[in-house]
Amino acid sequence: xxxxxxxxxxSVAPGKTARITCGGNNIGSKSVHWYQQKPGQAPxxxxxxxxxxxxxxxxxxxxxxxxxxxxLTISRVEGGDEADYYCQVWDSTxxxxxxxxxTKLTVL
Amino acid sequence: xxxxxxxxxxVVQPGGSLRLSCAASGFTFTHHGMHWVRQAxxxxxxxxxxxxxDGSNKYYEDSVKGRFTIxxxxxxxxxxxxxxxxxxxxxxxxxxxxxxxVGRGAFDIWGQGTMVTVSS
Numbered sequence: 001x002x003x004x005x006x007x008x009x010x011s012v013a014p015g016k017t018a019r020i021t022c023g024g025n026n027i028g029s030k031s032v033h034w035y036q037q038k039p040g041q042a043p044x045x046x047x048x049x050x051x052x053x054x055x056x057x058x059x060x061x062x063x064x065x066x067x068x069x070x071x072l073t074i075s076r077v078e079g080g081d082e083a084d085y086y087c088q089v090w091d092s093t094x095x096x097x098x099x100x101x102x103t104k105l106t107v108l
Numbered sequence: 109x110x111x112x113x114x115x116x117x118x119v120v121q122p123g124g125s126l127r128l129s130c131a132a133s134g135f136t137f138t139h140h141g142m143h144w145v146r147q148a149x150x151x152x153x154x155x156x157x158x159x160x161x162d163g164s165n166k167y168y169e170d171s172v173k174g175r176f177t178i179x180x181x182x183x184x185x186x187x188x189x190x191x192x193x194x195x196x197x198x199x200x201x202x203x204x205x206x207x208x209x210v211g212r213g214a215f216d217i218w219g220q221g222t223m224v225t226v227s228s
Binding site: 031033035037042043044045048049054084086088090095096097098099100101102 | 143152153154155158167168169203208212213214215216218219220221
């Protein structure tokens with residue numbers, strides 16, 4: 001089945017920009033969705049369909065997708081952004097969703 | 109208020125069965141596909157199953173095929189996950205999740221989850 005690859009961890013200083021990537025074969029041809037999960041909480045959707053933000057998600061969160069890499073960008077990072085972030089696509093071959101392994105964002 | 113509330117988790121012996129329920133409220137249930145997504149302790153998210161808005165299509169992750177059954181009762185705004193022949197590796201928090209469409213797509217509303225522990 002389709003495989004999504006994420007770096008296990010990313011660290012960034014407060015106020016800087018974090019970029020979390022999600023790699024997959026020709027992922028640019030698929031719609032990518034991103035979820036944020038803080039410790040002990042259920043995941044929350046932060047980006048749909050590559051770059052759409054659900055209501056209530058700050059404009060600091062943005063997404064892009066091209067070629068073999070999709071990227072979640074968090075600008076002006078805050079301590080409250082510290083969380084695990086997962087990418088997800090719908091695999092047309094197996095006809096079911098696939099998650100990346102997750103990236104832990106640490107705010108220094 | 110849009111809400112998903114899971115119930116039915118617990119401790120069960122290997123080979124046993126459990127039935128999870130998810131009560132939905134605050135939205136038109138029949139407009140959305142519904143999913144179960146699980147998370148083993150300290151691990152990432154793993155999709156388990158989906159049922160289309162009208163129950164016409166159901167898909168399962170390979171490791172649960174033949175053991176788990178997803179169903180829904182649109183008159184009760186409830187989705188279920190019947191889990192049989194449980195294994196230690198099924199131990200996880202099981203989240204009920206709303207899809208953004210009637211079937212395929214993204215997830216937009218997550219329940220808090222119910223813990224399933226398979227252990228002798």
